[in-house]
Amino acid sequence: MTALSTRRADPERRPPSALRLRIGAYVALTKPRIIELLLVTTVPAMMLAARGWPSLSLLLSTLVGGTLAAGAANVFNCYFDRDIDRLMQRTQKRPLVTGAVTPRAALIFGFVLTVSSVVLLALTTTLLAASLAAAAIFYYAVLYTMVFKRHTRRSTEFGGVPGAAPVLIGWAAVTGSLDWPAVVVFGVVFCWQMPHFWALAMRFKDDYARADVPMLPVVASALSVGRQSVFWAWLTVAVSLLLWPVAAGYGIGLGYTIPAVLLGGWFVVESHRLLARIKRGGETKPMQLFHVSISYLALLMVAIVVDAIV
Ligand code: HEM
Ligand SMILES: CC(C)=CCC/C(C)=C/CC/C(C)=C/COP(=O)(O)OP(=O)(O)O
Helix, strand or coil, X not given: XXXXXXXXXXXXXXXXXXXXXXXXXXXXXXXXXXHHHHHHHHHHHHHHHHCCCCCHHHHHHHHHHXXXXXXXXXXXXHHHCHHHHCCCCCCCCXXXXXXXXXXXXXHHHHHHHHHHHHHHHHHHCCHXXXXXXXXXXXXXXXXXXXXXXXXXXXXXXXXXXXXXHHHHHHHHHHHCXXXXXXXXXXXXXXXXXXXXXXXXXXXXXXXXXXXXXCCHHHHCCHHHHXXXXXXXXXXXXXXXXXXXXXXXXXXXXXXXXHHHHHHHHHHHHHHHHHHHHHHHXXXXXXXXXXXXXXXXXXXXXXXXXXXXXX
């Protein structure tokens, strides 16, 4: 997904074949850049649940199943959103807008990915993991994309549920059940998504207004969005610190908590810096918080993995 980062064309490079272009279009429909970090939140949940490394086969089947499931969700999202994606600068190069993939082909692709992911997870992990994946696909593709995103300023909060679902899927793949450490990590990813996305939505506010999508930065003042982002950043960090008491029996201790405090400080400071820029009335540069949010979450997940195995 290069909507946020464009690559310069290399004049020496031979044009890609028609097949490679076609495959690339289908891959782009799955929004691979988002899937990367969704999977990064799955692995720590699996390692906590397994109190170390799960079997390689379980790890791989969960990651492949999770990729297919998140990909399916994103394909349905692109299918339904093709009318507004056409109106937004950030999304107007998506395959269903450019015509690289037809709506009918995308719909079939989404269903194939859905069935593949649920069957793979059911056969190679647990029924709970497969059920959670199916529920997350439905929630994101129907409830978030078709209902909440178009009709409420609170769509990001609603979207946070499927966004954090990979944590529960990973835990359930190992244990066949859910437990408090999984709920806490789910809570971290849930809370994290508000500052993560509102920063991006501030950057593309005009796009969302043109597409008549009531994202918070479109319908609320920048000051209000800045203040709510600070609130959710603090809540993300507070929830992240619950992991020590809740998952002490899973090997979580100071080795995680110290990095969590330092990383959380970085995340919260960046949210306050955005608020300060908004108050000053100058250039707000919201993408700084967006990119910090992704680094914060990725590094926090690494801290969980390291403490779970050390
Ligand atoms: C309410 C939940 C979320 C919303 C509304 C949201 C929204 C977005 C949007 C609109 C983009 C830009 C996509 C594009 O321009 O093609 C994006 C990018 C991204 N998101 Fe989120 N997201 C959410 C949750 C998550 C979650 C849970 C993760 C991973 C754990 C995640 C990781 C990423 C990554 C890695 C990118 C790509 C950044 C890049 O291309 O540099 N997001 N997000
Ligand atoms: C099965 C499973 C684990 C599903 C995960 C679903 C998923 C990809 C969640 C990401 C969270 C989310 C609300 C993204 C924004 O969509 P958007 O439509 O606001 O973004 P856009 O404007 O870039 O299309």
